[in-house]
Amino acid sequence: MSSRDSRLIQKLSSKPTVRSRGYTKDTKNRVQLLYALPPLALYVHVPWCIRRCPYCDFNSHSINGEIPEQRYLQALRSDLEQSLPLIWGRQVVSIFIGGGTPSLLSGAAVDEMISMFRAYLNIWPETEITLEANPGTIESGRFSKYARAGVNRLSLGVQSFNDRALTALGRIHDSSEAHKAIKAAKDDFDNVNLDIMYALPNQTLDECKEDINIAVNYKTNHLSVYHLTLEPNTIFAKYPPKVPDDDLSAIMQDDIVCILEDYGFDRYEVSAYAHDGNRSIHNMNYWEFGDYLGIGPGAHSKLSFPDKVIRQVRSRNPDLWMSKAVLNNSSHIASEEVIEADSFPFEFMLNVLRLRDGVPKQYYYERTGQPLSSIQGTMDKNIEKGLIANDPMRIKATDLGWRFLNNLQMDFLS
Numbered sequence: 001m002s003s004r005d006s007r008l009i010q011k012l013s014s015k016p017t018v019r020s021r022g023y024t025k026d027t028k029n030r031v032q033l034l035y036a037l038p039p040l041a042l043y044v045h046v047p048w049c050i051r052r053c054p055y056c057d058f059n060s061h062s063i064n065g066e067i068p069e070q071r072y073l074q075a076l077r078s079d080l081e082q083s084l085p086l087i088w089g090r091q092v093v094s095i096f097i098g099g100g101t102p103s104l105l106s107g108a109a110v111d112e113m114i115s116m117f118r119a120y121l122n123i124w125p126e127t128e129i130t131l132e133a134n135p136g137t138i139e140s141g142r143f144s145k146y147a148r149a150g151v152n153r154l155s156l157g158v159q160s161f162n163d164r165a166l167t168a169l170g171r172i173h174d175s176s177e178a179h180k181a182i183k184a185a186k187d188d189f190d191n192v193n194l195d196i197m198y199a200l201p202n203q204t205l206d207e208c209k210e211d212i213n214i215a216v217n218y219k220t221n222h223l224s225v226y227h228l229t230l231e232p233n234t235i236f237a238k239y240p241p242k243v244p245d246d247d248l249s250a251i252m253q254d255d256i257v258c259i260l261e262d263y264g265f266d267r268y269e270v271s272a273y274a275h276d277g278n279r280s281i282h283n284m285n286y287w288e289f290g291d292y293l294g295i296g297p298g299a300h301s302k303l304s305f306p307d308k309v310i311r312q313v314r315s316r317n318p319d320l321w322m323s324k325a326v327l328n329n330s331s332h333i334a335s336e337e338v339i340e341a342d343s344f345p346f347e348f349m350l351n352v353l354r355l356r357d358g359v360p361k362q363y364y365y366e367r368t369g370q371p372l373s374s375i376q377g378t379m380d381k382n383i384e385k386g387l388i389a390n391d392p393m394r395i396k397a398t399d400l401g402w403r404f405l406n407n408l409q410m411d412f413l414s
């Protein structure tokens with residue numbers, strides 16, 4: 001996932017589908033029993049950016065001056081320590097340091113952070129550790145320090161190579177900084193993702209294709225390509241720029257897929273493209289309805305236990321989170337709720353239908369505790385419409401289903 005995927009899933013997981021604390025009193029609407037827990041990933045939120053982009057609805061905060069690194073690391077350690085009882089003994093399959101702009105952190109801070117994770121968590125030496133970086137924040141030599149600290153995958157928020165588009169997006173970098181950052185990333189990492197956006201303000205089809213062609217020529221092994229969306233409560237929602245209409249956006253999307261497939265990229269998820277063997281482990285875990293512990297301000301967690309699946313959300317405000325996390329009394333956790341049984345069909349399908357290959361059918365039972373029969377009626381209806389594949393082994397959308405993905409996902413809401 002690319003960096004944006006990670007933040008996207010953090011955002012998707014904030015849906016009001018759950019019950020608040022006090023859930024222990026009522027068990028009739030809970031999971032039946034989870035015989036095995038799903039894989040567990042770690043998400044770490046670094047909340048600061050140099051300047052907020054007008055389209056951004058992630059938990060990002062402008063920073064004037066230096067990041068309070070030591071205070072942040074101390075709070076992160078405390079947050080992690082308080083989370084350990086929830087994940088005792090579990091292997092961590094991937095780590096994603098997202099934001100915000102994690103590349104504002106010094107190499108020493110990232111080194112201290114990863115050493116902390118290695119000391120507290122079960123992590124294999126080769127575990128995927130992604131750090132999200134933004135061009136324009138890259139001091140010379142910083143990427144090699146991240147690599148030495150243990151980061152083995154870098155996700156760069158390039159967005160576009162067109163200066164006019166980057167200005168319209170309010171990005172702090174220009175195209176020359178984007179090129180410089182990619183070259184620096186490739187010097188230090190074998191595993192590099194580029195985030196690119198399309199349907200940008202006043203973007204033409206040729207400009208969109210040019211961005212994609214430039215990106216593929218860098219021969220990174222992963223690309224994440226997103227449609228710009230005008231999210232509520234952003235500056236773009238209040239003052240909408242002129243963006244390509246639905247027809248042009250659809251043509252852009254089709255052309256992007258064609259170009260990337262010509263270059264051998266596998267579109268394994270709606271927005272994610274990889275060369276063989278380079279799918280993002282972290283993002284796959286999200287889309288396969290795995291577990292994740294999210295630490296840092298505003299981070300979301302989904303954690304399974306034999307008799308329930310819970311969600312947690314940390315306090316969003318960085319100062320508040322830092323002050324509360326070090327009190328060691330869990331007050332930095334803004335909410336903790338059990339996912340109700342009738343929320344699982346939508347929650348599960350919202351994720352797994354984004355994957356080109358879907359997931360094995362047994363995941364539904366294994367990861368929700370609910371029988372497949374609870375969604376079979378809606379599945380059958382959509383198999384008949386040609387939106388879900390008639391596959392005895394897997395739950396997956398058809399090509400047509402992907403075209404109408406939102407509607408298909410919504411069908412499982414009831």
Ligand code: SF4
Nearest residue numbers: 049052053056060100
């Ligand atoms: S750099 Fe990314 S996280 Fe920061 S404000 Fe811009 S879009 Fe949001």
